[in-house]
Amino acid sequence: MWHILKYIARRGRVTEPAPEPLEGTHRPAHPVHDEILAILGRALAIRQVDAGSCNGCELEINALNNPYYNIEGLGIRFVASPRHADMLLVTGPVSRHMELALRRTYDATPAPKLVVAVGDCGGTGGIFGESYASCGRVSNVIPVDVTVPGCPPPPAEILAGILAAVRARPPIEAEPATFEPGFN
Amino acid sequence: MEFFGLDCRFERFDAPLPIHGARVLAGQWSALALAVAEAKGRLVSLWGSDERATGDGFAVSAAYATADGLLWAKLGLDAAKPAYPDISRFFPAAVRMQRAARDLVGIEAEDAADDRPWLRHGAWPADYFPLRFGNTGQERFQAQADAYPFVPVEGDGVHEIPVGPVHAGTIEPGHFRFSVVGEKVLRLEERLGYTHKGIERRFMGMDTDEGARLAGRVSGDSTVAYAWAYAMAVESLAGVKVPERAAWLRALLLERERVANHLGDLGALGNDAAFGFALAQFSRLREDWLRLNRECFGHRLLMDCVRPGGVARDLDADGCAQLRRQVADIAREVAELKDIYEEHAGLQDRLVTTGRATPELAQRLGLTGLAGRASGQAADLRADFPWPPYDGLAVTACTHRNGDVAARVAMRFDECFASLRMIDALLAGLPGGSAREPVLVMRDGAGAGWVEGWRGEVFVALETNAQGRIARCHCHDPSWQNWPVLEHAIIGNIVPDFPLINKSFNLSYSGQDL
Structure with a gap:
């Protein structure tokens, strides 16, 4: 135990400031509303879904959990069930074999929900494209709020994309229908 | 050359490792499988192809690792009723590969005990074969009902827990x-194929440069291994020898990929045993490692750095110095963390005897790569067939015999130190010259590449058509061999230890789903 504490004390803190939200990749620009941040309390629960990627994007998403990015310090955490999630972080291309599982995961996520498509494959289908086995980009299967290009995008850009999706949400008043009680 | 007294001539490919290829006859197909099995050789891969475009019917290929190198045997099959003798009697790992060959090409293994589909779920019908001549791969089908017959287990108090395809963590489906x-x-049955995205069909018709990008994306954590195996295949097909500097830089990239994965896994394994400190520290080291990758090679995961003919980007003296400094730093940190791992009784308690694959089981099922070496299977291409620059690095395969999670953790520490040593030696002796040669691809040619990736041996078989474009490219991931062994390693363990055991193998889904 002494050895562990000594190791921790010697390395100190390495956490870096969060990046600015990604510009120009989200749906129609909505002004940033302080009340949105207030409503979310800057806390965000993310369910990651690999819908057919090569695992490259997953490696970089996992890197977000390292001490440099310290996303839990920003109030963001990855959760084990879509039932607990505010956001789906989806990598692609969506394979036809994952199409149904992705739709079900989306349906199991309570509204209001955000979807961020990570990587060139998630955003456009990438090098795999569409075929007998691939549905291509994520937005061919479920609605997407923000896409983060890159193959794979580095963690800071994924984080910028996540922040952009949170900021870009339209005011809650404009979308009362998104608060539907019960299962959806 | 002739092997095992079989009357067929194997031609050596122009590759830095001993890789031989031959067309065999039906009788020789089984005789070769038997001879390799008796000589304690390994089945590396099995795949099918449709050669009706050139008037030859279908074909099934098998690649075996023997003491004399790799043997690629190809058996021509009848166009009307393509079937071949089942080799899963000799190599249990062939079962899933044979099922996949049927799903993709429509060739049957005669009398195979398990004829369930493997890569095909409900996305396309049973009579559609994406790799067959005449199919474009762009066909779309209404999703069909997908009722996969799992093997039932019955008895007092037995119940089933279905998990996935969407898992609780940030991992593949x-x-x-x-x-x-x-x-x-009591029993685990895996069902994979969820990330099947038509990679092998995608290769067909690509030019070989475009194919290099795709090969580098078969499994994201092994991008260097795939890119190198693919480049080796293209170069052996074209008869090009890469400059010495390029070979050294490739080995540098491959070893950096190995260290990156081991750092990630060591942290994740600690975390799965409730030792969060390990994840925080190892993921910090991995991040340092990846950031310097980006600075020196332009990509954190080193994608597209290895290209046919050499490497995409040369390294300057400044980069060399930075990399050497980092090797020293990381070696020191990992040594300190290894001490912490070893003196932590609570952690060791979770790792030792958990998820065992005995050496006997490993040998019988063909466990390969890092997991194989943790179960006493001392195969490592860098040590067995040291091709340049490994011939000058005195590589020995690290092995353990316990075959439990602790052994696979120890393997990662050992290999991490070995790779750090190699990286330093590679940087110290990096030869001058160019880092890339032009490659002129032959028409109607064949080539093969074989590389020891961090997980195990990655194999690529490549054939070109009359236009010099890709007719067939088969990429093989060592996960094909190792997934079935995981089903055995979990038996008798408790469900909550599964994530830990699974992580200790850390197998690729995308690499085997293709």
């Missing part, structure tokens, strides 16, 4: 069906 009594696992 697949389905696990546990049959349990209380917490204890």
